[in-house]
Amino acid sequence: MPNTPLHRYVVKVAGESGQGVNSVGEILAKSLKETGYQVFGYREYPSLIKGGYSCYQIDVSDQPMQSSSAECDLLMCLSRVSVHAYLKTLRPGGQLVHTLKALQFSPEEEQWINERQLKIEFVDAVQIAEDQGGKWIMANTVVIGILLKMLGLSESLVVRILEAEFAHKPDMLAVNKQCLTAGLNYQPNTLVPPQLAFTKLPEIDNYYLMTGNHAIALGAISAGVRAYYAYPMTPSSSILTYLAEWQHETGMLVKQVEDEISVAQMTIGSMFMGTRALCGTAGGGFDLMTESLSMAGMTETPWVCVIGQRPGPATGLPTWTSTGDLNLAVFGGHGEYARCVVAASDLESAYRLVGEAFNIAEKYQTAVLILTEKQIAESLFLTKGFPQPAPIERYLVPDSELSQLQANQRYEITESGISKRWVPGQSPVVFDANGDEHLPDGSLTEESATSAAMYDKRMRKQATMLAELPEPQYFGPEQPEWVIVTWGSVKNAAIDALELLKTSKPELKVGVLHYEYVYPVRTEQLLKLQSQVGDNLILMENNYTGQLGGLISQATGLQFKHRLLKYDGRPFFVEDVLNYLEETC
């Protein structure tokens, strides 16, 4: 089959929750990587343990990609419901392989199949597995064999995985290997192996394939985090899982706590004492943490929290994606105080931002919130490796100065708003970290002039931060005619689309201005670009109201005339961007 104009080949494995769709998808992604292809893996699944339908989609190319396409070329379905759910995601000429006896299509589906000239193949994978002496679940191994054969991939990695999994069950291993071979030897009726016209890059085998939450967990280790507290909540739960899995190697204290209020308070308590502690949650959990955010603001205790976004309100779409919690991070919590909000978009930023967040939190003695999304947290990305992490900077009073300290230096009124910080056990000069308004040594005050002066001092940190934190990143031509403004994973679909347009529509000059440091929001570069492109700024966000756009409007008065917003729980697919630019530019 010819490669699509997207220069990708897309495989989707679909089935019920509990059928092992995720494992099949991951194994396939690893095999594709081993063969030397670029891959991007994307999961869709419902918030239940058994039933429903879920899928694992892998986009394959020889160009780097960090987003998915809306349509697929090969759909492998393990359950009836998933056939009906995903049939219409097949591109014209696409192929459906399924394992369902007596599968019936509706007349409307029949028509779709004919119009799109879809090929359909039934594989009795369960029967094949049983013929090898295996159980029904080993149909998955048969399916993997068929997919490997279809895509021309080697089975060596799958064999290694099976050998590791069944190291202590030699008979199980033997049956699984037979199922794999049976899949590899499967003789299709209608199925045509695609001719993937992608250049294989052998070095890709050395790349790392992982999810954004893996990168956050690794970033925490590099940043010297010694305690991680959390209450399970998708899409952040797996940070807790991974750090717990590695705790014997890292010595990190990893603790599942009774609720998010405790999570936040314990993290702040550990930070106050002088270690580095991290916590992670989703929007709903962060709602419970906002009083603690306010407490960190008043007591000027550094605090770093990861907020994995998913669509709300309430429980919303628990296993889907969104960037709807920027306002929550920026405006959450009672009262006014300085804070910093950063947003990851991919593996590299997820890893790097953890260390940067801690340095900022400790420098400005404030909360730093790291936004991520289900799309980043659980998608499979490839990376060559991580950048050298930022050196750990604690900004604590050095030992040499401890003996000259005075208690009223702890919250001393300074021009930058930043005062000296030291921790219990460090100095005989003690202070009160007071959540009530206080004097420079933390003693309570309600006096008007002092209250205002302390308020000013704390708020000055916001201005200091704004002056010192980085501008957004610009990708694209020097003289753009259009600029897409993004934050979070949305950037990835935009950049993937622009890469394709470079060859298909070279006359279109579009750039991307990407906010990684979202709040306090810097606008110099945006305004400079606006002077070049005028109204041709496109706000692109995975939410309804365009929350970054709101912050920018608040800071500059600028109103975005063009807005590409999506809030159905799905990420932006590369076609979404291509179609929008087609219509708009």
Add this chain to the structure above:
Amino acid sequence: MSENCSCSFHDYYSDNIYTWCTNCGNYGIHAAVKRALVAECCEPKDTLLCFDIGCNGNGSDKIGGYRYHGLHGRVIPVAVGAAIANRRVKVLAFGGDGGTLGEGINHLIHAVRGNYNMTFILHNNLNYGLTQGQASPTTKLEMKMNSSPDGVSSTPLHPARMILSLNPTFVARTFSGDINHMTEVIRRGVRHQGFSFIEIYQNCPTYNKATPHQWYQDRIYDVSTLPDYNARDLNRAREVAEDLENKIAVGVLYENPDEPEFLKRVANRQNATTELVDEVKPGSIESILNRFNQ
């Protein structure tokens, strides 16, 4: 008191003027806390006192040591986080019956389960003092309070009964009218490795006229005066803790020094020779990273 201890009562002194009512039980509690800390040789440098929001919390700047005065109902988890991070610093936390048994009761329950290494002191004055005398979870039935003009209708909580039901490792009671007794109980709580729960019946001359110091004085007895009292017998502790009206048992009701404190229960930390605060340096990710290019 340790021989080379240089710590004195004066080290916990503060110039700030108390703002509690005349005869408030908090004065005595502060005095006992200071005495216990000095007697246990806890230097202010190595002591963290965490205060809830309530009348007791308004004393946070009237005493020495490092202090954290955070949010209403949240003193336990913030203190737990601090205690976990550095065991060289003694952590004590203080909360009222409102904040502890109303707003933040879940934290108390889980702190007992976790057996975190800290001392928690419950200032039980049977009402919400700072917000002017509303009912708390320990206010007695039918008591007329601010905003309960017809009397309290919910069954009062029995703190010791609840804590003793959770298989705690240290439970004690004392009352704010006896500084010596409070001092001894707090000392034992501070020495205990694990979560020490100390309930102090606190005089509130403004909003609780029903049970002043004298009321307690007439009813309390120390469990050590009971023949054969064994503080390691949980069922016995549950029995003697019951009566809150006629003969009220105080002292160390229950103590189990054999149960390891939180970090000693955590497999990957129990043999650590350093504290979490000592360990902040770039961790190596090499070996973990290599699992992702297989």
